[in-house]
Amino acid sequence: MTRNFSAWPVLLVLSLISLPLAIMYASVFVDSFTNTPPGAILPNEFTLAHWRFLVDPSIAGNIWVATLNTFIFALSMVVIVTTISAMGGYAVSRLNLPYRRFFLAGIMVMHAFPSVTLIIGVFLVLQFAGLYDTLAGVIMVKATLMLPFGIWIMKGFYDAVPWEIEMAGVQDGASRFTVWRRLILPQVKPGLIALGVFAFLDGWGEYLLPRILAPTSEFRVLSVYLQQISVTDSINYDFNLFKSVGLYYTLPVLIVFIVFQNRLMNIFGGGTKG
Amino acid sequence: MIVSNTTSAERGIRSSALTRSTEPATDTVRAARKGRARTSPLGLVMLAPALALLVAFFFAPVVLTTIFSFTNMTSATGISGGAYVITPNLLRDLEWQGMAPEAAQSLSGETISVDEAALERAAAAGVDPDFLEEIEDELLGDEFDDARSFERELKTLPSRPRRVRDLKLAAEPFSQSILNTRFATRDEAATAIASIAPDLSAEDRNTVLSAAYTGWVWTTDNFERLATTPETARLITNTALYVGFTLSLFNVGLGLFLAIAIFYMPKTSGTIFSVLWLLPRITPVVLYTVMWKWFTWDDGFLPVVAENLGLPAFNYMKGSVPTAWATIVSLNGFIGASFGMILFSGALRAIPQQQLWASEVDGASRWQQVRRIILPQLRWPILFVTCYQSLSLLSSYEQIWLTTNGGPGNTTNVWALEAFRVALSNYTGNLQYGYGAAMALVLVVAGLALSIIFLRLFRFNELVEKPKIEF
Amino acid sequence: MPIQLQDFTKRFDNTTVIERMNLEVHDGEMLALLGPSGCGKSTTLLAISGIHRVNGGQILFGEEDVSEQPSQKRNVGVVFQNYALYPHMTAYQNIAFPLEVRGMGREQIDKEVRAIAALVHIEQYLERRPGQLSGGQQQRVALARALVRKPGVLLLDEPLANLDAKLRLEMRSEIRRIQQETGITAILVTHDQVEAMSMCDRIAIMNEGQIIQIDTPTEMYRNPKTQFVAGFLGNPPIAFVNGRASGEAIRLDADEVTLPLPTGARRPKDGEPIVVGIRPEIFGVNGGSPIGGRVSFVETQGRENLYDVALPSGAVLRSIQPVRHDISVGDQVTWGVNPDALMVFSQDGTRL
Incomplete structure (x- = not known):
């Protein structure tokens, strides 16, 4: 890297801009373990009281059920999105299809397209299909909204696999399906993992769809759980409890993010280049 | 380029200019079809799940958004069509809008008739079966103009309820008004109106029927509203x-x-x-x-x-x-x-x-x-x-x-x-699907237009490479 | 198995890449498809292997028309330029893959894999992944994988292009040895004339989607049918000088040089513009017709030197001779050229 420039003015500006973020995230950590007197900025005592929600369902409801629900939701997302994108991406990348160009353009438009605008239509479709207010409905909708992105990402990864491997496979007498499963799929494993992580994070954090499309369902995910403790009347608003639950809620995301950081960078970059 | 004799005698060499011009056009067409890449059934199968989900939750919502933006659908009208209900409020509104008070009066009137249907209703409402049997025997087929004369008649029956309140309850199922009654079709509602208010003009009847419809109707009001508000x-x-x-x-x-x-x-x-x-x-x-x-x-x-x-x-x-x-x-x-x-x-x-x-x-x-x-x-x-x-x-x-x-x-x-x-x-609880869909449609159209411009801008065509394996 | 292309035509969209090409490869021979990049040689190879479909004509393996068969049914072994080894499998698994998809038993597979590994000398590397193998070893694995299922035809697409100079020399003879030991019909696609000449029984030289000439390497070098073939073969390359026919002789343009017409050549019309090809080894010999010029460049090649001689008109001839210390850049020389080895071409490039 070039070194003959002095770095501190830029560093200073950067730190100033980053300060709000740093303070917010630091406060989530600090406040969930401490108490702060009203009007003060710094905490004055250490406490674990804000974590009682883990064992006491009377505070905000059973967190473990919500956690399990969120896991089911996020994992279903991973399975559906990776499986269907892995297949669909291969088809549009490598196989001869009628209207392939048209389909690719469609995927690309949908990929860039603001899909949340469709929520009214989706709501009506679910009503018709009888899937409104069901877990299955929400999962399918959420997964579908992610599919154009997933297919586009996987297409990018498939495109990068040399054609010669594919050609060698058919020369060796394997069917295209065998070629895909045994020769090509192992080459795009990084893409699959990244997409899976992405789907997990997306599903884990999702709030809007469960809230709108399954408002009264038994199935309560952590985001809804969290929102429900934050909309109690604002006088008794317990930021500390909220932050503890929030930290609990975000920890898996953080862990997944740190473990898969580099792979995710791949997908953020690769998926949007074109 | 001119190819001399010596070269064209060599195997494998043809004067392309010559052969191309003599080749019949139909041959070229057939040949073009012959070499075209084969559609891969596997590709269709692999794409099918994605297509199914996208059609259900992407295309269908777009289509529905478009359709519903041309309706006045709300949570009050429901989604799957409606019924015909004339409510006292509706009549008051209509009167206020200029309908003759007599017409409204005639519509809110009630008839009391003792028939099979009414007896069944009464039985369902829990009226004493003995009493009902007597009503059936004595009064079947009778009609009354007001509740009082019907109740007077009832009081003559031996197993009538002792308490006045119970008697009124028992009489109630026999009284019928078209107010607050749900009619599934326009015809049913029209028949009911005709029977209760035979004097109502056809024009008034149509006004009442249209206003009484609780379902949604086609309209461009949403876009007019968007354009004017x-x-x-x-x-x-x-x-x-x-x-x-x-x-x-x-x-x-x-x-x-x-x-x-x-x-x-x-x-x-x-x-x-x-x-x-x-x-x-x-x-x-x-x-x-x-x-x-x-x-x-x-x-x-x-x-x-x-x-x-x-x-x-x-x-x-x-x-x-x-x-x-x-x-x-x-x-x-x-x-x-x-x-x-x-x-x-x-x-x-x-x-x-x-x-x-x-x-x-x-x-x-x-x-x-x-x-x-x-x-x-x-x-x-x-x-x-x-x-x-x-x-x-x-x-x-x-x-x-x-x-x-x-x-x-x-x-x-x-x-x-x-x-x-x-x-x-x-907040009010009345969700205006139609109007919301119209607003969403504006976004969808804007989004589509922008995406297509962007695709052009980024030369989408160059991103699409043909599959190299043609079999 | 003999291969035959009859009126083979290939188009991409509306661009015709190959128009009615005819080619016959004899059983057990190794034939080179030689040509500059973009001449259609790789397209031809992909059509034979069943990757590309033909737009016209037929491809015959023996008596059988395979043009409408996919790769899986053709039983063709292909070695790609980048080897296309499956990166997630070991060398052993790579070689076993074609047998596995045929449903062969485990023991049988093991026997076959070890036999072919012995043939290409990679027994000790079988447990390694492609990433852990050198270029030459990868090449051998790719060969083994192509040959293990005993294909009727072996296709090699620029197999030496990714190797360094020393390995290239080694693999050249190795591939030839393996081809001869198995007796398989092979087609080698290359743009390198040295590879084609040193490895193959016959060469088919291609340009712009057409086969210009098919011959043995020696015959093609000695007796090129066109100026393109003469220019493509030979290192250092042949020099071309414009001239005009004048009775039994050729006058080089703008130079006071007259050369006799080589024996056996068709006589051009008087005054017809022609092109004279002079290979470096026939210029600078004792005797022959003298040509004078100035030495403009000397390239040392070790055993021999290559001298560029500029004629007064500016045309440059090349001469390859044993190292001489008496010549340096700028010297005026008059060297003889062997008139019988001259090649004369008409303006459109055909040999006279």
């Missing part, structure tokens, strides 16, 4: 401001600054900053928005700090229009900045190091280096981020919904949020 202009302005500010200040501006600053930084500190700026993107939105509440609300971090410094302290998120705008723009911008950061970082790494070394040897300052060498090469990524993020900002409302919710007043309301609120999250 002053709220539209305000929403468009707000949306443009929101997208413009967030995009220019954060998604592109800050993203660019972050990418370049991190690019010049030692690796470790660069990683710390890029991870910090990625956090908003992966933090669940509910937590993220509440963090901002904690940061900007009355007892939150910023007001407390401001108070200690003697600056005006209030709820910055909802307390004033400028601070509310600053909050939603930076709140969304902090999420969006990482997108630009990652993309620009990738593009920066692709710039050959030699160019930077060369410029340093030439004595360029860092600012000159950024301006003359780096920025020109980031033109395409910047354009891409602008296009892509303007689309997603255009339709993003989740964060605004969870923070200012358009407030204070309606000052930070944007198009997408309003569409969402009108259709799906309304």
Whole structure:
């Protein structure tokens, strides 16, 4: 890297801009373990009281059920999105299809397209299909909204696999399906993992769809759980409890993010280049 | 080119000019078809699940949005068609709109008749079976003009209830009014009206029937309303401001600054900053928005700090229009900045190091280096981020919904949020699907148009390569 | 197995790449498809292997028309330029893959893999992944994988292009040895004339989607049918000088040089513009017709030197001779040229 420039003015500006973020995230950590007197900025005592929600369902409801629900939701997302994108991406990348160009353009438009605008239509479709207010409905909708992105990402990864491997496979007498499963799929494993992580994070954090499309369902995910403790009347608003639950809620995301950081960078970059 | 005899005698050589011109046209057509790549059934199978889901939850919603934007559908009308119900309120409204009071009077009248249907209703309502049997024997087929004469008749029966209240209850199922009765079809309703108010003019009857319909009807009112209400202009302005500010200040501006600053930084500190700026993107939105509440609300971090410094302290998120705008723009911008950061970082790494070394040897300052060498090469990524993020900002409302919710007043309301609120999250409880769909349709059309322009801009055609295996 | 292309035509969209090409490869021979890049040789190879479909004509393996068969049914072994080894499998698994998809038993597979590994000398590397193998070893694995299922035809697409000079020499003879030991019909696609001449029984030289000439390497070098073939073969390359026919002699343009017409050549019309090809080894010999010029460049090649001789008109001839210390750049020389080895071409490039 070039070194003959002095770095501190830029560093200073950067730190100033980053300060709000740093303070917010630091406060989530600090406040969930401490108490702060009203009007003060710094905490004055250490406490674990804000974590009682883990064992006491009377505070905000059973967190473990919500956690399990969120896991089911996020994992279903991973399975559906990776499986269907892995297949669909291969088809549009490598196989001869009628209207392939048209389909690719469609995927690309949908990929860039603001899909949340469709929520009214989706709501009506679910009503018709009888899937409104069901877990299955929400999962399918959420997964579908992610599919154009997933297919586009996987297409990018498939495109990068040399054609010669594919050609060698058919020369060796394997069917295209065998070629895909045994020769090509192992080459795009990084893409699959990244997409899976992405789907997990997306599903884990999702709030809007469960809230709108399954408002009264038994199935309560952590985001809804969290929102429900934050909309109690604002006088008794317990930021500390909220932050503890929030930290609990975000920890898996953080862990997944740190473990898969580099792979995710791949997908953020690769998926949007074109 | 002319090929002489000696060469064309050689095997494998043909004068292409000659053979091409003598070849019949039909041959060429058949040959073209012969070599065309074969459709892969496997491809169709592998694409089928994606297609099915996309059709169900992507295309169908677009189609439905379009269809419903031309209806007056609300949660009151229901989705699957309606029935005909004449309510006292409806009659009052109609009278107020100029219908003759006698007509309304005749419609609200009641008839009392003892027939099989009425007996069944009474049995279902729990009236003493012995009593009913007597009614059937004595009064079947009779009709009465008012309740009093019917009750008088009932009192003559031996097993009548002792208490007056019970008697009235028993009489009730026999009395029939078309008020508050649901008729499944227009014909049924018309028949009922004809029987109770035979004198009603055909014109009045039609007016009543149309007004009595509880289901939805086709209409272009939504678009007329959108075109005429002053709220539209305000929403468009707000949306443009929101997208413009967030995009220019954060998604592109800050993203660019972050990418370049991190690019010049030692690796470790660069990683710390890029991870910090990625956090908003992966933090669940509910937590993220509440963090901002904690940061900007009355007892939150910023007001407390401001108070200690003697600056005006209030709820910055909802307390004033400028601070509310600053909050939603930076709140969304902090999420969006990482997108630009990652993309620009990738593009920066692709710039050959030699160019930077060369410029340093030439004595360029860092600012000159950024301006003359780096920025020109980031033109395409910047354009891409602008296009892509303007689309997603255009339709993003989740964060605004969870923070200012358009407030204070309606000052930070944007198009997408309003569409969402009108259709799906309304205080009054009457969700206006039709109007919301019309608003969404405007966004869908705008989004489609923009995406197609962007596809052109980024030369989509060059991204599509034909499959190389043709079998 | 003999291969025959009859009126083979290939189009991409509306661009015709190959128009009615005819080619016959004899059983057990190794034939080179030689030509500059973009001449259609790789397209031809992909059509034979069943990757590309033909737009016209037929491809025959023996008596059987295979043009409408996919690769899986053709039983063709292909070695790609980048070897296309499956990166996630070991060398052993790579070689076993074609047998596995045929449903062969485990023991049988093991026997076959070890036999072919012995043939290409990679027994000790079988447990390694492609990433852990050198270029030459990868090449051998690719060969083994192509040959293990005993294909009727072996196709080699620029097999030596990714190797360094020393390995290239080694693999050249190795591939030839393996081809001869197995007796398989092979087609080698290359743009390198040295590879084609040193490895193959016959060469088919291609340009712009057409086969210009098919011959043995020696015959093609000695007796090129066109100026293109003469220019493509030979290193250092042949020099071309414009001239005009004048009775039994050739006058080089703008130079006071007259050369006799080589024996056996068709006589051009008087005054017809022609092109004279002079290979470096026939210029600078004892005797022959003298040509005078100035030495403009000397390239040392070790055993021999290559001298560029500029004629007064500016045309440059090349001469390859044992190292001489009496000549340096700028010297005026008059060297003889062997008139019988001259090649004369008409303006459109055909040999006279």
